[in-house]
Amino acid sequence: MSQQIAVLAEKVIAITHENGRNGGDILEQIASDEGDQTMIAVMSELDIMSVAKILRSFDATVPSIAAWLMEPETIGSMLDVEPVSYTHLTLPTTPYV
Numbered sequence: 001m002s003q004q005i006a007v008l009a010e011k012v013i014a015i016t017h018e019n020g021r022n023g024g025d026i027l028e029q030i031a032s033d034e035g036d037q038t039m040i041a042v043m044s045e046l047d048i049m050s051v052a053k054i055l056r057s058f059d060a061t062v063p064s065i066a067a068w069l070m071e072p073e074t075i076g077s078m079l080d081v082e083p084v085s086y087t088h089l090t091l092p093t094t095p096y097v
Contacts, residue, residue: 009045016050020057024064
């Protein structure tokens with residue numbers, strides 16, 4: 001890992017701890033300025049909780065560049081740590097009449 005990647009990764013982590021959306025914006029800026037390969041290298045240095053926080057801050061209406069360029073292993077690791085909501089599967093508490 002190069003020194004530049006390490007510095008960029010630390011910057012993204014620090015910003016993400018404050019605000020996941022800003023962390024995603026920094027990743028977009030890195031991709032724009034340095035290229036997708038640099039952004040992918042930076043993402044590979046992020047801890048999985050930071051990646052999850054970035055992705056949680058975006059949705060289908062405002063997609064994150066991080067979601068587009070994630071490796072399958074990263075997605076699998078993120079799903080292991082990100083809580084899943086099953087509220088849409090809750091059965092009614094009153095019987096149907």
